[in-house]
Amino acid sequence: MWFSVVVAAVLLGLVVGEPVAKQDPTSLLSDSTTSLGLSLYHSMVNDASLKSENVLLSPVVVASSLGVMALGARQNTASQVKSLLNVKMEEDKLHASLSELLRDVSDDEERTINWKINSRLYGPSWSKLHYRHDHGKINFRDKRNALLEINKWAEGSTKSKVPEVIKSLPGTEGAVFINIMVFKPHWAEAFGHNMVDNRGFMISRHRTASVQMMHRTGFYRFFEDEANQLQFLEIPLGQNQTSLMILMPFHVEPLERLEKMLTKENLRKWSEQLREQAVAVSLPIVDLNIGHELQKHLEQLGLVEAVDKSKADFSGITGKKDLHLSSFLQATALEITTGGNPFDEHVFGRKELQSAKLSYADHPFIFFVQDKKTGSVLLIGRLLKSSSEENHDEL
Numbered sequence: 001m002w003f004s005v006v007v008a009a010v011l012l013g014l015v016v017g018e019p020v021a022k023q024d025p026t027s028l029l030s031d032s033t034t035s036l037g038l039s040l041y042h043s044m045v046n047d048a049s050l051k052s053e054n055v056l057l058s059p060v061v062v063a064s065s066l067g068v069m070a071l072g073a074r075q076n077t078a079s080q081v082k083s084l085l086n087v088k089m090e091e092d093k094l095h096a097s098l099s100e101l102l103r104d105v106s107d108d109e110e111r112t113i114n115w116k117i118n119s120r121l122y123g124p125s126w127s128k129l130h131y132r133h134d135h136g137k138i139n140f141r142d143k144r145n146a147l148l149e150i151n152k153w154a155e156g157s158t159k160s161k162v163p164e165v166i167k168s169l170p171g172t173e174g175a176v177f178i179n180i181m182v183f184k185p186h187w188a189e190a191f192g193h194n195m196v197d198n199r200g201f202m203i204s205r206h207r208t209a210s211v212q213m214m215h216r217t218g219f220y221r222f223f224e225d226e227a228n229q230l231q232f233l234e235i236p237l238g239q240n241q242t243s244l245m246i247l248m249p250f251h252v253e254p255l256e257r258l259e260k261m262l263t264k265e266n267l268r269k270w271s272e273q274l275r276e277q278a279v280a281v282s283l284p285i286v287d288l289n290i291g292h293e294l295q296k297h298l299e300q301l302g303l304v305e306a307v308d309k310s311k312a313d314f315s316g317i318t319g320k321k322d323l324h325l326s327s328f329l330q331a332t333a334l335e336i337t338t339g340g341n342p343f344d345e346h347v348f349g350r351k352e353l354q355s356a357k358l359s360y361a362d363h364p365f366i367f368f369v370q371d372k373k374t375g376s377v378l379l380i381g382r383l384l385k386s387s388s389e390e391n392h393d394e395l
């Protein structure tokens with residue numbers, strides 16, 4: 001009896017397991033990196049110190065650094081890194097697939113995505129750096145020079161768009177992972193340079209900041225959820241393999257309500273309801289630097305040993321248990337402006353445009369950049385304010 005239950009369970013396991021095994025590795029990865037991104041996003045927006053801050057992170061790029069970490073970690077430290085990645089795949093295959101996904105989604109020639117990624121590990125030198133990570137050497141004991149060195153690298157590799165990733169160094173030892181990125185969405189159909197004017201961005205019902213906004217009416221996939229008082233808009237980028245998705249409440253309000261609804265399941269539901277229709281889109285023009293120390297959020301999600309000096313096991317890198325992760329930084333220069341592919345002006349003759357829906361992003365919204373092929377969330381963030389300065393007016 002017991003025997004047959006076990007046999008049945010094993011057989012069932014095989015049958016149920018089979019489709020997963022045959023699933024395309026990039027779709028497995030896309031699912032895991034999206035979960036990782038949403039968990040990180042939730043951990044960050046629940047952090048009191050980020051309460052009124054813009055947030056932006058790249059789940060795929062975080063995953064790539066975790067991939068590097070997994071290669072150097074041993075024992076329980078390694079298991080924790082892998083369970084954060086949460087991909088049911090053999091390790092060799094995982095690294096190959098994750099590299100391939102990262103290469104594909106950031107391929108500028110193929111996609112015109114305009115997304116530059118630089119990743120570096122500061123710490124002991126190590127030959128097995130993957131995922132286009134390079135290595136930097138700093139003397140942590142000389143904090144002033146270490147800081148200068150890190151920021152000089154950031155500035156140099158982003159043509160000065162990210163002049164500073166970090167203001168102070170957390171520890172005097174350990175390894176530091178840094179991802180710095182420059183992202184400037186190149187619209188599949190450009191906004192007109194002459195369709196730009198000054199408006200107010202409503203930081204809250206009582207505070208507004210002057211901002212330039214760009215406007216364009218066209219055909220977009222769009223969904224209005226009346227019950228939840230939110231809209232979901234897809235704006236294609238580059239060669240249409242990537243989209244910017246905007247999730248915005250109908251009216252200005254704190255984003256907590258939408259953030260609570262931000263689950264994979266809801267994203268899928270909203271996406272299924274997108275329909276191409278005439279939409280008048282207005283977006284703020286922004287030029288922002290958004291950087292985060294991700295370490296404590298990764299720790300909250302289970303990366304506990306890696307950051308613990310007494311427990312971390314990165315003996316795959318140093319040969320000994322003498323290295324831990326002291327910082328994980330990600331910083332992005334985000335530049336949203338009018339540029340993109342030229343488009344067919346004949347569209348403006350279509351009469352549907354006269355009754356276009358409005359998507360007027362003059363108040364806080366959540367956005368993400370999604371790969372259309374795999375569904376991977378490449379970047380996820382929220383815009384609470386259109387500039388980093390506090391130059392707003394009380395209403």
Ligand SMILES: *[C@@H]1O[C@H](CO)[C@@H](O)[C@H](O)[C@H]1NC(C)=O
Pocket residue numbers: 188236238239240341
């Ligand atoms: C992107 O899609 C739009 C709408 O279907 C189409 O008009 C345009 O030509 C596409 N662009 C590219 C570069 O494929």
